[in-house]
Amino acid sequence: xxxxxxxxxxxxxxxxxxxxxxxxxxxxxxxxxxxxxxxxxxxxxxxxxxxxxxxxxxxxxxxxxxxxxxxxxxxxxxxxxxxxxxxxxxxxxxxxxxxxxxxxxxxxxxxxxxxxxxxxxxxxxxxxxxxxxxxxxxxxxxxxxxxxxxxxxxxxxxxxxxxxxxxxxxxxxxx
Numbered sequence: 001x002x003x004x005x006x007x008x009x010x011x012x013x014x015x016x017x018x019x020x021x022x023x024x025x026x027x028x029x030x031x032x033x034x035x036x037x038x039x040x041x042x043x044x045x046x047x048x049x050x051x052x053x054x055x056x057x058x059x060x061x062x063x064x065x066x067x068x069x070x071x072x073x074x075x076x077x078x079x080x081x082x083x084x085x086x087x088x089x090x091x092x093x094x095x096x097x098x099x100x101x102x103x104x105x106x107x108x109x110x111x112x113x114x115x116x117x118x119x120x121x122x123x124x125x126x127x128x129x130x131x132x133x134x135x136x137x138x139x140x141x142x143x144x145x146x147x148x149x150x151x152x153x154x155x156x157x158x159x160x161x162x163x164x165x166x167x168x169x170x171x172x173x174x175x
Contacts, residue, residue: 014041018101021130021170025049026098029122031088031115032056032105036065042101043074053079053097055088086110088118097122100129106146107138116146116153125175129155133167143167 018038022028024047033039033054042052056062062080069075083089100119109115119129129150133143147169151157155171 014038017103017132018042018045018130021099021101021128022046027051027053027093027096029053029055029090029093029097029100029119031083031100031102031119032108033065034061036068038101038103039065039078040068040072040074043069043072043077046077048077050077051079052077053081053090053093055081055083055090057083057085086114088115090118090122093122095122095124098124098127100127101132102129103132104134104137106131107133107142112146112149113152116150116155120150120153120155120173123155123173125173127173128158129171129173131169131171135165135167138167140167143169 018041022042022045026046027050028042028046030039030042030052033056039052039054046052054065059082062082066075066080069078081089100123106112106115123129131146131150147157150171154173156174157169158172159170161168
C-alpha cells in the first residue's frame with residue numbers, strides 16, 4: 001500500500017515536515033492517521049514520556065496502525081481511538097494536547113468548522129495546530145476556507161508556508 005510504503009518517504013519526508021513542531025514529552029493528537037505513515041515517526045519524536053493520540057473513523061486503519069506500532073516497538077506511546085461519524089471523540093482531552101497534526105485529512109471531514117472547534121478544544125493555551133493539505137487535491141479556495149474555520153475556532157494563524165506539493169498553515173491557541 002502506497003500510504004505506508006517506504007517509497008513514499010522519498011517524496012514526503014516525515015522528519016523534515018514534523019521536526020520543527022514536535023519535542024520530547026509532548027502530547028500530539030493526529031486525526032486521520034491511516035496506517036501510521038506520520039504516527040510512527042511522531043511516536044519516536046515524542047519519546048517515552050510523550051504520547052500520540054491517533055483517531056480514525058476506520059477500525060481497519062487502526063488495526064493496521066496497531067500492528068505496525070507493535071512491530072516497531074512504539075505501541076506504548078500511541079493511544080488508538082475510533083472516531084464517530086460526527087465527532088473525534090476527544091472530549092476527555094480538553095486542554096491537554098500540545099500539538100494537533102492534521103495532514104491531508106481536513107478536506108475529508110464532514111465539517112471543517114466542527115473539526116476545528118473540536119481540535120482547538122483539545123489544545124493547551126499556547127498549543128499549536130499543524131494543517132497540511134495536498135496541493136492540487138485541495139483547491140486554494142478550500143484551503144482558505146479551512147484557514148478561516150480554524151481562526152473562527154479561536155486559533156491564531158502564526159505561519160503559512162506555500163510551495164512544493166502541499167499547503168501548510170500553523171496555528172496557535174491563545175491563552
